[in-house]
Amino acid sequence: MKRYIDFYLTSIKIALLEQFQYRAQNYFYMVGVIVEPTIYLVVWTTIARQQGGSVGGYTAGGLAAYYIVWTLVRQMNVVLTPYDWENRIQYGRLSMELMRPIHPIHWDVAYFAGWKFVMVFFWIPIAVVLALIFKPALNPTWWQVLGFFIAIWGAYLVRTMIYEVLGLITLWTTRVSAIFELFFALELILSGRFVPMTLLPTWVQHIAYYLPFQWTFFFPINALVGSPAPAEFLTGLGMQLLWILIGVVIVKTVWHFGIHRFSSVGN
Protein backbone atom coordinates (compact mmCIF):
# COMPACT_ATOMS: atom_id res chain seq x y z
CA MET A 1 0.00 0.00 0.00
CA LYS A 2 2.83 2.39 0.94
CA ARG A 3 4.37 1.68 -2.45
CA TYR A 4 1.15 2.68 -4.24
CA ILE A 5 0.75 5.86 -2.21
CA ASP A 6 4.33 6.83 -3.06
CA PHE A 7 3.74 6.03 -6.74
CA TYR A 8 0.50 8.05 -6.86
CA LEU A 9 2.03 11.07 -5.11
CA THR A 10 5.11 11.02 -7.37
CA SER A 11 3.00 10.61 -10.53
CA ILE A 12 0.74 13.49 -9.47
CA LYS A 13 3.86 15.62 -8.96
CA ILE A 14 5.15 14.66 -12.43
CA ALA A 15 1.75 15.58 -13.96
CA LEU A 16 1.82 18.98 -12.24
CA LEU A 17 5.37 19.67 -13.42
CA GLU A 18 4.57 18.63 -16.99
CA GLN A 19 1.27 20.46 -17.27
CA PHE A 20 2.59 23.72 -15.86
CA GLN A 21 5.12 23.62 -18.71
CA TYR A 22 2.19 23.96 -21.11
CA ARG A 23 0.27 26.82 -19.51
CA ALA A 24 -0.93 28.37 -22.78
CA GLN A 25 -2.05 25.04 -24.23
CA ASN A 26 -3.93 24.19 -21.06
CA TYR A 27 -5.63 27.57 -21.06
CA PHE A 28 -6.77 27.28 -24.67
CA TYR A 29 -7.97 23.76 -23.96
CA MET A 30 -9.91 25.15 -21.04
CA VAL A 31 -11.45 27.88 -23.18
CA GLY A 32 -12.48 25.21 -25.73
CA VAL A 33 -14.17 23.23 -22.98
CA ILE A 34 -16.02 26.33 -21.74
CA VAL A 35 -17.56 27.02 -25.17
CA GLU A 36 -19.76 23.90 -25.05
CA PRO A 37 -21.64 24.63 -21.78
CA THR A 38 -21.86 28.34 -22.61
CA ILE A 39 -23.84 27.47 -25.76
CA TYR A 40 -26.11 25.13 -23.76
CA LEU A 41 -26.51 27.82 -21.12
CA VAL A 42 -27.49 30.54 -23.59
CA VAL A 43 -29.98 28.23 -25.34
CA TRP A 44 -31.66 26.99 -22.16
CA THR A 45 -31.72 30.42 -20.52
CA THR A 46 -33.46 31.81 -23.60
CA ILE A 47 -36.01 28.97 -23.48
CA ALA A 48 -36.56 29.57 -19.76
CA ARG A 49 -37.21 33.26 -20.34
CA GLN A 50 -39.62 32.47 -23.20
CA GLN A 51 -41.51 30.09 -20.88
CA GLY A 52 -42.03 32.70 -18.20
CA GLY A 53 -38.75 32.48 -16.30
CA SER A 54 -38.13 28.75 -15.80
CA VAL A 55 -37.87 25.46 -17.65
CA GLY A 56 -38.40 22.09 -15.95
CA GLY A 57 -38.06 23.76 -12.57
CA TYR A 58 -34.77 25.50 -13.46
CA THR A 59 -34.74 29.31 -13.38
CA ALA A 60 -32.22 31.27 -15.47
CA GLY A 61 -30.04 31.57 -12.35
CA GLY A 62 -30.43 27.83 -11.66
CA LEU A 63 -29.39 26.98 -15.21
CA ALA A 64 -26.41 29.34 -14.90
CA ALA A 65 -25.38 27.53 -11.69
CA TYR A 66 -25.86 24.13 -13.37
CA TYR A 67 -23.65 24.93 -16.35
CA ILE A 68 -20.97 26.83 -14.41
CA VAL A 69 -20.61 23.87 -12.03
CA TRP A 70 -20.73 21.72 -15.19
CA THR A 71 -17.47 23.38 -16.31
CA LEU A 72 -15.74 22.27 -13.11
CA VAL A 73 -17.16 18.76 -13.29
CA ARG A 74 -16.03 18.56 -16.92
CA GLN A 75 -12.46 19.36 -15.83
CA MET A 76 -12.68 16.66 -13.19
CA ASN A 77 -13.99 14.25 -15.80
CA VAL A 78 -11.06 14.58 -18.16
CA VAL A 79 -9.58 11.08 -18.46
CA LEU A 80 -7.36 9.14 -20.86
CA THR A 81 -9.41 8.75 -24.03
CA PRO A 82 -9.49 5.78 -26.42
CA TYR A 83 -7.63 8.03 -28.91
CA ASP A 84 -4.80 8.21 -26.37
CA TRP A 85 -4.90 4.43 -26.17
CA GLU A 86 -4.51 4.25 -29.96
CA ASN A 87 -1.45 6.52 -29.76
CA ARG A 88 -0.11 4.66 -26.80
CA ILE A 89 -0.04 1.45 -28.83
CA GLN A 90 0.89 3.03 -32.17
CA TYR A 91 3.96 4.85 -30.81
CA GLY A 92 5.11 2.00 -28.59
CA ARG A 93 4.51 3.78 -25.29
CA LEU A 94 2.47 0.87 -23.97
CA SER A 95 5.44 -1.45 -24.49
CA MET A 96 7.56 0.67 -22.16
CA GLU A 97 4.74 0.98 -19.62
CA LEU A 98 4.24 -2.78 -19.61
CA MET A 99 7.82 -3.22 -18.48
CA ARG A 100 7.01 -1.50 -15.20
CA PRO A 101 6.04 -3.60 -12.19
CA ILE A 102 2.81 -1.64 -11.86
CA HIS A 103 -0.35 -1.79 -13.98
CA PRO A 104 -0.52 1.05 -16.58
CA ILE A 105 -3.99 2.01 -15.34
CA HIS A 106 -2.45 3.27 -12.08
CA TRP A 107 -0.37 5.72 -14.08
CA ASP A 108 -3.47 6.90 -15.97
CA VAL A 109 -5.46 7.46 -12.78
CA ALA A 110 -2.60 9.19 -10.97
CA TYR A 111 -1.46 11.34 -13.89
CA PHE A 112 -4.92 12.67 -14.75
CA ALA A 113 -5.64 13.26 -11.08
CA GLY A 114 -2.55 15.46 -10.93
CA TRP A 115 -3.53 17.28 -14.11
CA LYS A 116 -6.83 18.26 -12.47
CA PHE A 117 -5.08 20.48 -9.94
CA VAL A 118 -3.61 22.48 -12.82
CA MET A 119 -6.93 22.61 -14.66
CA VAL A 120 -8.87 23.73 -11.57
CA PHE A 121 -6.24 26.41 -10.95
CA PHE A 122 -6.86 27.72 -14.48
CA TRP A 123 -10.63 27.25 -14.16
CA ILE A 124 -11.10 29.63 -11.22
CA PRO A 125 -10.77 32.96 -13.15
CA ILE A 126 -12.97 31.65 -15.97
CA ALA A 127 -15.64 30.60 -13.47
CA VAL A 128 -15.52 34.07 -11.90
CA VAL A 129 -16.07 35.71 -15.33
CA LEU A 130 -18.94 33.31 -16.14
CA ALA A 131 -20.52 34.02 -12.73
CA LEU A 132 -20.31 37.77 -13.29
CA ILE A 133 -21.98 37.45 -16.69
CA PHE A 134 -24.67 34.84 -15.99
CA LYS A 135 -25.34 35.44 -12.27
CA PRO A 136 -25.86 31.87 -11.02
CA ALA A 137 -28.29 31.10 -8.19
CA LEU A 138 -26.00 28.97 -6.04
CA ASN A 139 -26.21 28.74 -2.26
CA PRO A 140 -24.87 25.35 -1.20
CA THR A 141 -24.50 24.22 2.41
CA TRP A 142 -21.12 23.03 3.70
CA TRP A 143 -22.47 19.48 3.57
CA GLN A 144 -23.29 19.94 -0.10
CA VAL A 145 -19.78 21.23 -0.78
CA LEU A 146 -18.29 18.21 0.99
CA GLY A 147 -20.64 15.86 -0.86
CA PHE A 148 -19.77 17.51 -4.15
CA PHE A 149 -16.05 17.08 -3.46
CA ILE A 150 -16.51 13.33 -2.93
CA ALA A 151 -18.87 12.99 -5.90
CA ILE A 152 -16.53 14.66 -8.41
CA TRP A 153 -13.73 12.22 -7.54
CA GLY A 154 -16.23 9.37 -7.79
CA ALA A 155 -17.29 10.70 -11.18
CA TYR A 156 -13.65 10.82 -12.26
CA LEU A 157 -13.11 7.19 -11.32
CA VAL A 158 -16.35 6.00 -12.97
CA ARG A 159 -15.44 7.77 -16.21
CA THR A 160 -11.86 6.50 -16.02
CA MET A 161 -13.11 2.92 -15.85
CA ILE A 162 -15.52 3.36 -18.76
CA TYR A 163 -12.87 4.96 -20.96
CA GLU A 164 -10.22 2.40 -20.01
CA VAL A 165 -12.56 -0.39 -21.14
CA LEU A 166 -13.14 1.43 -24.42
CA GLY A 167 -9.42 2.08 -24.78
CA LEU A 168 -8.56 -1.56 -24.17
CA ILE A 169 -10.57 -2.50 -27.27
CA THR A 170 -7.59 -1.13 -29.21
CA LEU A 171 -5.70 -4.25 -28.16
CA TRP A 172 -7.96 -6.05 -30.67
CA THR A 173 -8.87 -3.43 -33.23
CA THR A 174 -5.92 -0.96 -33.09
CA ARG A 175 -8.52 1.70 -33.98
CA VAL A 176 -11.48 2.44 -31.75
CA SER A 177 -12.72 5.81 -33.05
CA ALA A 178 -16.03 4.53 -34.47
CA ILE A 179 -17.03 2.79 -31.23
CA PHE A 180 -15.97 5.85 -29.26
CA GLU A 181 -18.12 8.21 -31.36
CA LEU A 182 -21.20 6.04 -30.73
CA PHE A 183 -20.42 5.95 -27.04
CA PHE A 184 -19.86 9.70 -26.95
CA ALA A 185 -23.35 10.34 -28.41
CA LEU A 186 -24.93 8.18 -25.69
CA GLU A 187 -22.92 9.92 -23.00
CA LEU A 188 -23.92 13.36 -24.25
CA ILE A 189 -27.62 12.60 -23.90
CA LEU A 190 -27.71 10.26 -20.91
CA SER A 191 -25.22 11.95 -18.58
CA GLY A 192 -26.70 15.40 -18.04
CA ARG A 193 -23.92 16.87 -20.13
CA PHE A 194 -26.20 18.22 -22.87
CA VAL A 195 -29.20 18.94 -20.70
CA PRO A 196 -30.06 18.42 -16.99
CA MET A 197 -31.47 14.91 -16.55
CA THR A 198 -34.71 16.24 -15.05
CA LEU A 199 -35.54 17.91 -18.37
CA LEU A 200 -35.49 14.57 -20.19
CA PRO A 201 -38.63 12.36 -20.57
CA THR A 202 -39.27 10.17 -17.52
CA TRP A 203 -38.65 6.90 -19.40
CA VAL A 204 -35.20 8.19 -20.50
CA GLN A 205 -34.43 9.12 -16.90
CA HIS A 206 -35.37 5.55 -15.82
CA ILE A 207 -33.02 4.01 -18.37
CA ALA A 208 -30.24 6.47 -17.53
CA TYR A 209 -30.49 5.60 -13.83
CA TYR A 210 -29.17 2.09 -14.54
CA LEU A 211 -26.38 3.27 -16.84
CA PRO A 212 -23.07 4.78 -15.68
CA PHE A 213 -23.28 8.09 -17.54
CA GLN A 214 -25.33 10.28 -15.22
CA TRP A 215 -23.11 9.40 -12.25
CA THR A 216 -20.24 11.16 -14.01
CA PHE A 217 -22.03 14.47 -14.77
CA PHE A 218 -25.53 15.03 -13.46
CA PHE A 219 -25.07 13.46 -10.05
CA PRO A 220 -22.09 15.59 -8.88
CA ILE A 221 -23.57 18.77 -10.40
CA ASN A 222 -26.90 18.13 -8.73
CA ALA A 223 -25.14 17.42 -5.42
CA LEU A 224 -24.05 21.08 -5.37
CA VAL A 225 -26.69 22.87 -7.41
CA GLY A 226 -29.81 20.90 -6.45
CA SER A 227 -30.96 19.90 -3.03
CA PRO A 228 -30.84 16.10 -2.98
CA ALA A 229 -32.10 14.37 0.17
CA PRO A 230 -29.32 12.60 2.15
CA ALA A 231 -30.69 9.19 1.11
CA GLU A 232 -30.74 10.23 -2.55
CA PHE A 233 -27.18 11.52 -2.31
CA LEU A 234 -25.87 8.40 -0.56
CA THR A 235 -27.60 6.22 -3.16
CA GLY A 236 -25.78 8.22 -5.82
CA LEU A 237 -22.44 7.61 -4.14
CA GLY A 238 -23.38 3.92 -3.91
CA MET A 239 -24.12 3.87 -7.65
CA GLN A 240 -20.73 5.47 -8.33
CA LEU A 241 -19.01 2.85 -6.19
CA LEU A 242 -20.94 0.09 -7.94
CA TRP A 243 -19.91 1.36 -11.38
CA ILE A 244 -16.28 1.72 -10.27
CA LEU A 245 -16.30 -1.90 -9.08
CA ILE A 246 -18.04 -3.10 -12.26
CA GLY A 247 -15.42 -1.13 -14.22
CA VAL A 248 -12.54 -2.73 -12.30
CA VAL A 249 -13.91 -6.22 -12.99
CA ILE A 250 -14.43 -5.49 -16.71
CA VAL A 251 -11.02 -3.83 -17.06
CA LYS A 252 -9.33 -6.81 -15.39
CA THR A 253 -11.18 -9.30 -17.60
CA VAL A 254 -10.63 -7.40 -20.85
CA TRP A 255 -7.00 -6.79 -19.89
CA HIS A 256 -6.42 -10.50 -19.23
CA PHE A 257 -7.58 -11.51 -22.70
CA GLY A 258 -6.40 -8.40 -24.53
CA ILE A 259 -2.81 -8.46 -23.34
CA HIS A 260 -2.36 -11.96 -24.79
CA ARG A 261 -3.21 -10.50 -28.16
CA PHE A 262 -0.95 -7.50 -27.78
CA SER A 263 1.53 -7.55 -30.64
CA SER A 264 3.66 -4.62 -29.47
CA VAL A 265 3.38 -2.91 -32.82
CA GLY A 266 4.92 0.49 -33.38
CA ASN A 267 8.40 -0.57 -32.35
Next chain:
Amino acid sequence: MPTPIIEVSGLSKHYKVPVRQAGLKAATRSLFQRTYNTVKAVDGISFTIQPGEVVGFLGPNGAGKTTTLKMLSGLLYPTGGILNVLGFQPFRRQMDFLSQITLVMGNRSQLSWDLPALDSFELQRAIYAIPRPEFIRTRDEFIDLLELKDLVNKPVRNLSLGERMKMEVIGALLHRPKVLFLDEPTIGLDVTMQRRIRTFVEEYNRHTGATVLLTSHYMADVEALCKRVIVIHNGKLLFDGDLAQLVDRFSAFKTINVTLANGFNSFTQYGEVLNQDSSHVTLRIPREKTPEVTARILAEQQVDDMTVEDPPIEDVIDMVFTQKSAEA
Protein backbone atom coordinates in the same frame (compact mmCIF):
# COMPACT_ATOMS: atom_id res chain seq x y z
CA MET B 1 27.32 -25.61 -13.56
CA PRO B 2 24.93 -22.97 -12.16
CA THR B 3 21.26 -23.02 -13.07
CA PRO B 4 20.65 -21.04 -16.28
CA ILE B 5 19.08 -17.67 -15.71
CA ILE B 6 17.35 -17.82 -19.10
CA GLU B 7 16.03 -21.07 -20.55
CA VAL B 8 14.35 -21.14 -23.93
CA SER B 9 13.12 -24.31 -25.57
CA GLY B 10 11.26 -24.53 -28.86
CA LEU B 11 10.14 -20.92 -28.52
CA SER B 12 7.95 -19.64 -31.33
CA LYS B 13 5.81 -16.65 -32.17
CA HIS B 14 3.52 -16.79 -35.16
CA TYR B 15 1.39 -13.92 -36.45
CA LYS B 16 -1.75 -14.28 -38.54
CA VAL B 17 -1.48 -11.48 -41.08
CA PRO B 18 -4.32 -10.51 -43.47
CA VAL B 19 -3.27 -10.61 -47.12
CA ARG B 20 -4.96 -8.85 -50.01
CA GLN B 21 -4.06 -7.90 -53.56
CA ALA B 22 -3.94 -4.25 -54.54
CA GLY B 23 -6.96 -2.60 -56.17
CA LEU B 24 -10.64 -1.92 -55.59
CA LYS B 25 -11.80 -5.37 -56.70
CA ALA B 26 -9.55 -7.09 -54.18
CA ALA B 27 -10.60 -4.61 -51.48
CA THR B 28 -14.29 -5.40 -52.13
CA ARG B 29 -13.62 -9.14 -52.14
CA SER B 30 -11.76 -8.86 -48.85
CA LEU B 31 -14.94 -7.52 -47.22
CA PHE B 32 -16.51 -10.96 -47.64
CA GLN B 33 -13.57 -13.30 -47.81
CA ARG B 34 -10.40 -12.52 -45.90
CA THR B 35 -7.21 -14.42 -46.56
CA TYR B 36 -4.51 -14.77 -43.94
CA ASN B 37 -0.87 -15.75 -43.97
CA THR B 38 0.95 -17.11 -40.97
CA VAL B 39 4.23 -15.31 -40.42
CA LYS B 40 6.68 -17.26 -38.30
CA ALA B 41 8.57 -14.41 -36.62
CA VAL B 42 10.28 -16.87 -34.28
CA ASP B 43 10.25 -20.52 -35.16
CA GLY B 44 11.26 -23.00 -32.48
CA ILE B 45 14.50 -21.60 -31.11
CA SER B 46 16.24 -23.04 -28.04
CA PHE B 47 19.13 -21.77 -25.92
CA THR B 48 20.17 -21.21 -22.32
CA ILE B 49 22.08 -18.32 -20.76
CA GLN B 50 24.04 -18.56 -17.51
CA PRO B 51 24.02 -15.84 -14.82
CA GLY B 52 26.46 -13.05 -15.61
CA GLU B 53 26.85 -13.89 -19.30
CA VAL B 54 26.82 -11.12 -21.91
CA VAL B 55 25.37 -12.56 -25.09
CA GLY B 56 25.05 -10.89 -28.47
CA PHE B 57 21.85 -11.63 -30.32
CA LEU B 58 22.50 -11.18 -34.02
CA GLY B 59 20.42 -11.32 -37.14
CA PRO B 60 19.34 -9.17 -40.08
CA ASN B 61 16.24 -6.95 -39.89
CA GLY B 62 13.15 -9.12 -39.49
CA ALA B 63 15.14 -12.11 -38.22
CA GLY B 64 13.11 -12.29 -35.00
CA LYS B 65 15.59 -10.73 -32.55
CA THR B 66 13.30 -8.05 -31.14
CA THR B 67 10.33 -10.45 -31.07
CA THR B 68 12.43 -12.86 -29.01
CA LEU B 69 13.52 -10.09 -26.63
CA LYS B 70 9.91 -9.00 -26.24
CA MET B 71 8.88 -12.55 -25.34
CA LEU B 72 11.77 -12.87 -22.89
CA SER B 73 10.78 -9.62 -21.22
CA GLY B 74 7.09 -10.52 -21.02
CA LEU B 75 5.79 -8.06 -23.60
CA LEU B 76 4.61 -10.74 -26.01
CA TYR B 77 2.77 -13.95 -25.39
CA PRO B 78 4.55 -16.83 -27.15
CA THR B 79 2.71 -19.06 -29.62
CA GLY B 80 4.60 -22.10 -28.38
CA GLY B 81 7.62 -23.41 -26.52
CA ILE B 82 8.99 -23.17 -23.02
CA LEU B 83 10.35 -19.95 -21.60
CA ASN B 84 11.90 -19.33 -18.23
CA VAL B 85 13.66 -16.16 -17.07
CA LEU B 86 14.86 -15.87 -13.46
CA GLY B 87 12.54 -18.77 -12.63
CA PHE B 88 9.49 -16.90 -13.98
CA GLN B 89 7.35 -17.36 -17.05
CA PRO B 90 7.74 -13.84 -18.47
CA PHE B 91 4.29 -13.62 -20.07
CA ARG B 92 2.70 -13.85 -16.60
CA ARG B 93 4.29 -10.44 -15.95
CA GLN B 94 4.54 -10.87 -12.19
CA MET B 95 5.76 -7.83 -10.27
CA ASP B 96 8.72 -9.75 -8.81
CA PHE B 97 9.83 -10.63 -12.33
CA LEU B 98 9.42 -7.15 -13.78
CA SER B 99 11.31 -5.66 -10.83
CA GLN B 100 14.39 -7.72 -11.71
CA ILE B 101 14.67 -7.06 -15.43
CA THR B 102 14.93 -4.14 -17.79
CA LEU B 103 14.37 -3.63 -21.50
CA VAL B 104 16.15 -0.79 -23.24
CA MET B 105 15.03 -0.07 -26.78
CA GLY B 106 17.22 2.32 -28.71
CA ASN B 107 14.24 3.85 -30.46
CA ARG B 108 11.92 4.12 -27.45
CA SER B 109 11.93 6.46 -24.50
CA GLN B 110 10.64 6.09 -20.99
CA LEU B 111 11.73 9.54 -19.88
CA SER B 112 9.37 12.50 -19.82
CA TRP B 113 10.24 14.68 -22.80
CA ASP B 114 9.34 17.91 -21.04
CA LEU B 115 11.09 17.44 -17.71
CA PRO B 116 14.68 17.16 -16.58
CA ALA B 117 15.82 13.55 -16.37
CA LEU B 118 16.11 13.89 -12.58
CA ASP B 119 12.29 14.07 -12.36
CA SER B 120 11.89 10.94 -14.47
CA PHE B 121 14.45 9.16 -12.29
CA GLU B 122 12.30 10.09 -9.29
CA LEU B 123 9.34 8.42 -10.97
CA GLN B 124 11.45 5.32 -11.60
CA ARG B 125 12.26 5.28 -7.88
CA ALA B 126 8.56 5.26 -7.04
CA ILE B 127 7.71 2.66 -9.70
CA TYR B 128 10.35 0.22 -8.48
CA ALA B 129 9.94 1.14 -4.78
CA ILE B 130 13.68 1.74 -4.44
CA PRO B 131 14.64 2.85 -0.90
CA ARG B 132 15.63 6.51 -1.13
CA PRO B 133 19.24 6.24 0.19
CA GLU B 134 19.93 3.38 -2.26
CA PHE B 135 18.27 5.32 -5.09
CA ILE B 136 20.37 8.44 -4.47
CA ARG B 137 23.57 6.41 -4.24
CA THR B 138 22.89 4.51 -7.47
CA ARG B 139 21.65 7.58 -9.35
CA ASP B 140 24.67 9.68 -8.44
CA GLU B 141 27.07 6.85 -9.18
CA PHE B 142 25.60 6.35 -12.67
CA ILE B 143 25.51 10.09 -13.36
CA ASP B 144 29.21 10.32 -12.46
CA LEU B 145 30.12 7.27 -14.54
CA LEU B 146 28.41 8.69 -17.62
CA GLU B 147 29.55 12.27 -16.90
CA LEU B 148 26.05 13.72 -16.97
CA LYS B 149 26.13 15.95 -13.91
CA ASP B 150 25.67 19.16 -15.91
CA LEU B 151 22.80 17.77 -17.98
CA VAL B 152 20.44 16.13 -15.50
CA ASN B 153 18.65 19.41 -14.82
CA LYS B 154 17.97 20.18 -18.49
CA PRO B 155 14.64 19.13 -20.01
CA VAL B 156 15.15 15.89 -21.92
CA ARG B 157 13.89 17.47 -25.16
CA ASN B 158 16.92 19.81 -25.10
CA LEU B 159 19.46 16.99 -24.95
CA SER B 160 21.27 15.47 -27.91
CA LEU B 161 20.39 11.93 -29.01
CA GLY B 162 23.49 10.52 -27.32
CA GLU B 163 22.86 12.39 -24.08
CA ARG B 164 19.24 11.23 -24.08
CA MET B 165 20.30 7.64 -24.60
CA LYS B 166 22.69 7.82 -21.66
CA MET B 167 19.83 9.16 -19.51
CA GLU B 168 17.61 6.32 -20.77
CA VAL B 169 20.21 3.76 -19.75
CA ILE B 170 20.47 5.29 -16.27
CA GLY B 171 16.68 5.32 -15.89
CA ALA B 172 16.51 1.68 -16.97
CA LEU B 173 19.18 0.53 -14.51
CA LEU B 174 18.30 2.50 -11.38
CA HIS B 175 16.58 -0.51 -9.85
CA ARG B 176 19.72 -2.58 -10.49
CA PRO B 177 18.09 -5.28 -12.62
CA LYS B 178 19.58 -8.77 -12.75
CA VAL B 179 18.76 -9.25 -16.43
CA LEU B 180 19.23 -6.59 -19.12
CA PHE B 181 17.59 -6.86 -22.51
CA LEU B 182 19.23 -4.25 -24.71
CA ASP B 183 17.68 -3.80 -28.14
CA GLU B 184 19.91 -1.62 -30.32
CA PRO B 185 20.95 0.60 -27.40
CA THR B 186 23.49 2.51 -29.50
CA ILE B 187 21.40 3.03 -32.63
CA GLY B 188 22.07 6.37 -34.30
CA LEU B 189 24.84 7.36 -31.86
CA ASP B 190 28.27 8.58 -32.84
CA VAL B 191 31.32 6.40 -32.17
CA THR B 192 32.25 8.16 -28.91
CA MET B 193 28.75 7.85 -27.47
CA GLN B 194 28.57 4.20 -28.54
CA ARG B 195 31.80 3.56 -26.69
CA ARG B 196 30.55 5.31 -23.52
CA ILE B 197 27.37 3.25 -23.43
CA ARG B 198 29.33 0.04 -24.09
CA THR B 199 31.80 0.79 -21.32
CA PHE B 200 28.96 1.57 -18.93
CA VAL B 201 27.18 -1.72 -19.69
CA GLU B 202 30.47 -3.56 -19.29
CA GLU B 203 31.06 -1.91 -15.90
CA TYR B 204 27.52 -2.66 -14.77
CA ASN B 205 27.92 -6.31 -15.75
CA ARG B 206 31.26 -6.57 -13.95
CA HIS B 207 30.06 -4.93 -10.74
CA THR B 208 26.63 -6.49 -10.42
CA GLY B 209 27.05 -9.81 -12.24
CA ALA B 210 23.94 -9.02 -14.26
CA THR B 211 23.10 -11.05 -17.34
CA VAL B 212 22.95 -9.10 -20.60
CA LEU B 213 21.29 -10.05 -23.87
CA LEU B 214 22.15 -7.49 -26.52
CA THR B 215 21.04 -6.92 -30.09
CA SER B 216 22.98 -4.46 -32.18
CA HIS B 217 23.78 -3.83 -35.78
CA TYR B 218 27.08 -2.30 -34.68
CA MET B 219 29.53 -5.16 -34.53
CA ALA B 220 31.84 -3.02 -32.39
CA ASP B 221 29.21 -3.34 -29.60
CA VAL B 222 29.14 -7.10 -29.97
CA GLU B 223 32.91 -7.51 -30.22
CA ALA B 224 33.51 -5.31 -27.17
CA LEU B 225 30.87 -6.84 -24.92
CA CYS B 226 29.99 -10.35 -26.00
CA LYS B 227 32.12 -13.44 -25.87
CA ARG B 228 29.16 -15.49 -26.97
CA VAL B 229 26.74 -14.80 -29.81
CA ILE B 230 23.43 -16.29 -30.86
CA VAL B 231 22.59 -15.82 -34.52
CA ILE B 232 19.06 -16.14 -35.83
CA HIS B 233 17.69 -15.79 -39.31
CA ASN B 234 14.07 -16.06 -40.47
CA GLY B 235 13.11 -16.95 -36.91
CA LYS B 236 15.45 -19.96 -36.74
CA LEU B 237 18.63 -20.35 -34.75
CA LEU B 238 21.71 -20.53 -36.99
CA PHE B 239 24.53 -20.41 -34.50
CA ASP B 240 25.11 -20.37 -30.76
CA GLY B 241 28.67 -20.18 -29.47
CA ASP B 242 31.81 -18.11 -29.11
CA LEU B 243 32.26 -15.17 -31.42
CA ALA B 244 35.63 -16.61 -32.48
CA GLN B 245 33.97 -19.91 -33.42
CA LEU B 246 31.48 -18.05 -35.57
CA VAL B 247 34.32 -16.59 -37.58
CA ASP B 248 36.03 -19.97 -37.84
CA ARG B 249 32.88 -21.67 -38.96
CA PHE B 250 31.50 -19.19 -41.42
CA SER B 251 34.52 -17.37 -42.75
CA ALA B 252 36.12 -19.30 -45.61
CA PHE B 253 38.94 -16.78 -46.07
CA LYS B 254 41.69 -14.94 -44.23
CA THR B 255 43.34 -11.69 -45.13
CA ILE B 256 47.16 -11.47 -45.42
CA ASN B 257 48.83 -8.05 -45.35
CA VAL B 258 52.41 -8.01 -46.59
CA THR B 259 54.88 -5.12 -46.41
CA LEU B 260 57.71 -5.69 -48.91
CA ALA B 261 61.33 -4.82 -48.26
CA ASN B 262 62.15 -4.25 -51.95
CA GLY B 263 59.11 -2.85 -53.64
CA PHE B 264 56.62 -4.21 -56.19
CA ASN B 265 56.35 -7.91 -57.07
CA SER B 266 53.51 -9.92 -58.55
CA PHE B 267 51.47 -11.79 -55.90
CA THR B 268 48.69 -13.30 -58.04
CA GLN B 269 50.24 -16.75 -57.70
CA TYR B 270 49.41 -16.78 -53.96
CA GLY B 271 45.75 -15.83 -54.05
CA GLU B 272 43.29 -13.05 -54.80
CA VAL B 273 44.99 -9.66 -54.63
CA LEU B 274 42.62 -7.21 -52.94
CA ASN B 275 44.96 -4.25 -52.91
CA GLN B 276 48.54 -3.53 -53.98
CA ASP B 277 50.83 -0.54 -54.16
CA SER B 278 54.59 -0.17 -54.37
CA SER B 279 55.33 -1.72 -50.98
CA HIS B 280 52.06 -3.17 -49.60
CA VAL B 281 49.92 -6.09 -50.73
CA THR B 282 46.64 -7.35 -49.32
CA LEU B 283 45.64 -10.90 -50.25
CA ARG B 284 42.54 -12.97 -49.68
CA ILE B 285 43.43 -16.62 -49.10
CA PRO B 286 41.20 -19.67 -48.52
CA ARG B 287 41.33 -20.38 -44.81
CA GLU B 288 42.83 -23.89 -45.09
CA LYS B 289 45.64 -22.67 -47.37
CA THR B 290 46.76 -19.87 -45.03
CA PRO B 291 49.72 -21.73 -43.36
CA GLU B 292 51.03 -22.95 -46.71
CA VAL B 293 50.72 -19.56 -48.44
CA THR B 294 52.32 -17.60 -45.58
CA ALA B 295 55.24 -20.06 -45.57
CA ARG B 296 55.66 -19.66 -49.33
CA ILE B 297 55.57 -15.85 -49.19
CA LEU B 298 58.15 -15.79 -46.41
CA ALA B 299 60.40 -18.18 -48.38
CA GLU B 300 60.02 -16.56 -51.80
CA GLN B 301 59.67 -12.81 -51.06
CA GLN B 302 61.70 -10.28 -49.16
CA VAL B 303 59.18 -9.48 -46.49
CA ASP B 304 59.51 -6.59 -44.09
CA ASP B 305 56.30 -7.30 -42.19
CA MET B 306 53.32 -9.65 -42.50
CA THR B 307 50.00 -10.00 -40.66
CA VAL B 308 47.26 -12.62 -41.01
CA GLU B 309 43.78 -11.49 -40.03
CA ASP B 310 40.26 -12.79 -39.89
CA PRO B 311 37.91 -10.73 -42.00
CA PRO B 312 35.94 -8.03 -40.15
CA ILE B 313 33.06 -9.50 -38.15
CA GLU B 314 30.59 -7.45 -40.21
CA ASP B 315 31.76 -9.29 -43.33
CA VAL B 316 31.41 -12.67 -41.63
CA ILE B 317 27.89 -11.92 -40.44
CA ASP B 318 26.97 -10.58 -43.84
CA MET B 319 28.37 -13.74 -45.40
CA VAL B 320 26.32 -15.94 -43.06
CA PHE B 321 23.07 -14.18 -43.86
CA THR B 322 23.74 -13.98 -47.59
CA GLN B 323 24.57 -17.66 -47.65
CA LYS B 324 21.47 -18.63 -45.67
CA SER B 325 19.19 -16.40 -47.73
CA ALA B 326 20.50 -18.03 -50.92
CA GLU B 327 19.84 -21.48 -49.42
CA ALA B 328 16.29 -20.46 -48.51
